[in-house]
Amino acid sequence: MSHEEFPTDRPAVVTCGLPYANGDLHVGHLRTYVGGDVYARALETLGQETAFVSGSDMHGTPVAVNADKEGVSPEEFALEWHETYKETFPQFDIAFDNYGHTHDETNTETTKEIVRELAAAGHIYEKEIMVAYDPIEDQHLPDRYVEGTCPYCGETARGDECDEGCQRHLEPGEIEDPVSSITGNPAEYHERTHKFFEVSEFEEYLTEFLDRLEGTSNAQNQPREWIESGLQDWCITRDLDWGIDYPEDADGDDPNDADGDEDDDADDLVLYVWVDAPIEYISSTKQYTERVGSDAFDWEQPWKEGGEIVHVIGRDIIQHHAIFWPAMLNGAGYVEPRAIMASGFVTLGGKGFSTSRNRAVWADEYLDEGFHPDLLRYYLATNGGFQQDVDFSWEKFRDRVNTELVGTLGNFVYRSLLFAARNYGGAPDATVSDEVDDRIAEAVDDFAAAINDYSIRKAGNAAIDLAAFGNEYIQRNEPWKLTDDDPERAEQVIYDCVQLSKALAVLFQPVAPDTCDRLWSQLGEAGDVADTTVAVAREAPQGAFDEPDELFEKIEAERVEELNEKLEQRVEAATDDEADEDDDADDTEDTMSDDTTDADTDAQAADLEPLTDERISFEDFQDLDLRVGEIIDAEGVEDADKLAKLQVDIGHEQRQLVAGIKQLHDLNELPGTRVIIVANLEKAELFGVESNGMLLAAGEEADLLTTHADAPIGTRIQ
Numbered sequence: 198m199s200h201e202e203f204p205t206d207r208p209a210v211v212t213c214g215l216p217y218a219n220g221d222l223h224v225g226h227l228r229t230y231v232g233g234d235v236y237a238r239a240l241e242t243l244g245q246e247t248a249f250v251s252g253s254d255m256h257g258t259p260v261a262v263n264a265d266k267e268g269v270s271p272e273e274f275a276l277e278w279h280e281t282y283k284e285t286f287p288q289f290d291i292a293f294d295n296y297g298h299t300h301d302e303t304n305t306e307t308t309k310e311i312v313r314e315l316a317a318a319g320h321i322y323e324k325e326i327m328v329a330y331d332p333i334e335d336q337h338l339p340d341r342y343v344e345g346t347c348p349y350c351g352e353t354a355r356g357d358e359c360d361e362g363c364q365r366h367l368e369p370g371e372i373e374d375p376v377s378s379i380t381g382n383p384a385e386y387h388e389r390t391h392k393f394f395e396v397s398e399f400e401e402y403l404t405e406f407l408d409r410l411e412g413t414s415n416a417q418n419q420p421r422e423w424i425e426s427g428l429q430d431w432c433i434t435r436d437l438d439w440g441i442d443y444p445e446d447a448d449g450d451d452p453n454d455a456d457g458d459e460d461d462d463a464d465d466l467v468l469y470v471w472v473d474a475p476i477e478y479i480s481s482t483k484q485y486t487e488r489v490g491s492d493a494f495d496w497e498q499p500w501k502e503g504g505e506i507v508h509v510i511g512r513d514i515i516q517h518h519a520i521f522w523p524a525m526l527n528g529a530g531y532v533e534p535r536a537i538m539a540s541g542f543v544t545l546g547g548k549g550f551s552t553s554r555n556r557a558v559w560a561d562e563y564l565d566e567g568f569h570p571d572l573l574r575y576y577l578a579t580n581g582g583f584q585q586d587v588d589f590s591w592e593k594f595r596d597r598v599n600t601e602l603v604g605t606l607g608n609f610v611y612r613s614l615l616f617a618a619r620n621y622g623g624a625p626d627a628t629v630s631d632e633v634d635d636r637i638a639e640a641v642d643d644f645a646a647a648i649n650d651y652s653i654r655k656a657g658n659a660a661i662d663l664a665a666f667g668n669e670y671i672q673r674n675e676p677w678k679l680t681d682d683d684p685e686r687a688e689q690v691i692y693d694c695v696q697l698s699k700a701l702a703v704l705f706q707p708v709a710p711d712t713c714d715r716l717w718s719q720l721g722e723a724g725d726v727a728d729t730t731v732a733v734a735r736e737a738p739q740g741a742f743d744e745p746d747e748l749f750e751k752i753e754a755e756r757v758e759e760l761n762e763k764l765e766q767r768v769e770a771a772t773d774d775e776a777d778e779d780d781d782a783d784d785t786e787d788t789m790s791d792d793t794t795d796a797d798t799d800a801q802a803a804d805l806e807p808l809t810d811e812r813i814s815f816e817d818f819q820d821l822d823l824r825v826g827e828i829i830d831a832e833g834v835e836d837a838d839k840l841a842k843l844q845v846d847i848g849h850e851q852r853q854l855v856a857g858i859k860q861l862h863d864l865n866e867l868p869g870t871r872v873i874i875v876a877n878l879e880k881a882e883l884f885g886v887e888s889n890g891m892l893l894a895a896g897e898e899a900d901l902l903t904t905h906a907d908a909p910i911g912t913r914i915q
């Protein structure tokens with residue numbers, strides 16, 4: 198079954214993985230939140246009714262452990278971080294319609310209600326299990342209170358997750374050689390009665406659900422493997438004071454546990470943090486409805502009747518969102534997610550950010566350096582596919598800002614509006630040309646296709662490509678030469694450029710809301726560009742406006758040097774720390790995509806692109822038709838600096854390919870060279886020349902791939 202394309206008549210809810218109320222936000226954390234915000238704004242631009250919600254994750258042992266250390270109550274500790282996040286997100290224009298937290302009344306009540314519904318449907322049972330216990334302190338040691346050895350991979354594991362080894366979720370009692378992470382005392386295992394959610398019963402449902410699920414492919418593929426290896430039921434209670442109490446009136450299906458005969462441990466138990474955390478998505482939507490009224494947005498529609506639920510998360514919490522959560526929703530009679538977008542991590546010099554070791558670029562630090570939030574939003578949203586890891590460096594940041602934002606988009610808009618304001622006091626008297634109207638329609642289609650493909654990168658590129666077209670258009674038509682000879686033609690060209698600028702404001706708003714708001718004012722348009730939909734991109738500009746200011750400022754090379762120096766010192770200090778001491782417990786952030794990719798990389802690897810975590814199936818690989826070919830002829834493509842046109846013999850036929858190797862190889866030397874080509878890549882046209890396939894080459898220098906024995910021309914690579 199496939200879903201209807203966006204926009205649909207049903208309301209959408211876009212959610213972001215809850216930040217764990219446990220420490221400062223860094224640029225790496227922001228990727229998911231920027232991604233969610235861009236996606237939610239883009240859905241609205243498409244005309245989809247959308248609520249964008251999240252909240253702070255207050256519960257669980259990392260909060261309790263750290264509050265302990267600081268000598269404050271977990272509630273006080275978590276609320277302080279919650280307030281910080283609530284202030285930080287708007288500074289990056291991450292505009293949640295509601296931002297709650299998991300400890301508030303709405304979430305407490307909603308969680309208990311859902312647990313009661315699951316129990317009433319017979320999905321919860323009791324079981325006696327062994328849990329870790331510190332006999333000296335007389336303290337139970339749930340999750341992060343205990344450390345030991347992972348039974349699956351033998352790495353040191355903490356609490357409920359093998360975050361330095363195999364990344365598995367660990368059930369209570371699974372860790373071997375347990376010690377208390379608070380006191381270091383060796384732990385014992387004690388028998389306790391706990392509640393279990395029978396995830397294993399949902400195997401068939403989940404298998405079908407994953408076939409329907411949209412979003413990034415990692416959110417479907419990984420869970421399929423987990424299902425194949427057998428689903429375990431899930432212990433949903435903990436021996437802990439901090440959390441939401443297991444509802445005593447939940448009716449389990451244990452026939453021996455008659456009401457009134459309370460001989461079990463249920464009254465001391467709180468729910469595992471991963472039960473109430475995703476329920477905050479529902480609770481936060483409820484609070485939004487409470488605030489704006491059910492006429493404006495009715496939470497029950499998306500969650501109970503049928504809506505478009507899109508979860509934006511870090512890839513470290515796929516299991517919770519693609520297995521446990523849909524099983525809970527299904528078991529309690531709620532609507533399942535339509536899509537899960539699971540982002541890769543952000544690395545620094547190829548290594549993970551580390552909160553506790555200060556190996557990070559902090560969110561407030563970025564703003565203190567005086568950079569506009571839209572620059573980082575653009576960088577995080579478009580620098581690589583959403584599920585790929587993105588390496589942050591100030592050089593790359595500067596490069597993207599200066600080339601694309603300043604050089605392409607900013608430059609086009611500024612020169613167009615300046616010319617229009619000086620010569621005509623705004624948009625000249627004309628109507629849009631067919632060429633420009635068609636090109637804008639194409640950009641709108643690209644934008645819509647990108648959002649339906651869950652690619653915020655492509656959505657951002659739709660605008661940048663349109664701006665590149667604008668630059669080419671104004672350059673080609675040279676309106677500055679026409680004002681005297683052909684004033685009508687000059688008016689036409691400039692009108693077209695104003696129209697393009699208007700379309701850019703609409704289409705780029707999800708990525709750069711504040712900048713596009715300024716552009717909207719510069720264009721003399723009324724209202725808020727964030728309230729417009731794609732149709733407005735082709736509506737006539739309003740007319741009068743003054744000379745514009747530039748939208749973006751260039752980042753100077755010296756600035757990057759300065760920032761790099763700061764960062765390098767910090768990374769060095771962090772690396773020294775790392776050598777000295779083992780990891781400490783405050784480095785744990787369950788719900789955010791953080792530094793779980795802290796694995797050591799050697800120094801050499803720092804310049805390499807991070808490896809893609811996502812595996813493809815053998816079938817996917819087989820879809821690629823790779824062939825041995827021989828270059829017959831090579832010549833440069835006219836007017837293109839980098840492109841060469843190649844004739845390649847691939848056995849069955851001769852193919853024409855365009856490749857970006859003009860300056861990197863001596864074209865006269867190429868005929869006779871054995872190469873590898875992708876034969877079944879869709880055809881493309883570059884500078885008016887058709888390219889029918891792709892030449893494979895490595896790195897910036899385009900080192901050509903070849904064969905080393907005598908495989909005949911046309912041989913398939915397998």
Ligand SMILES: [Zn+2]
Nearest residue numbers: 347350359363
């Ligand atoms: Zn492990």
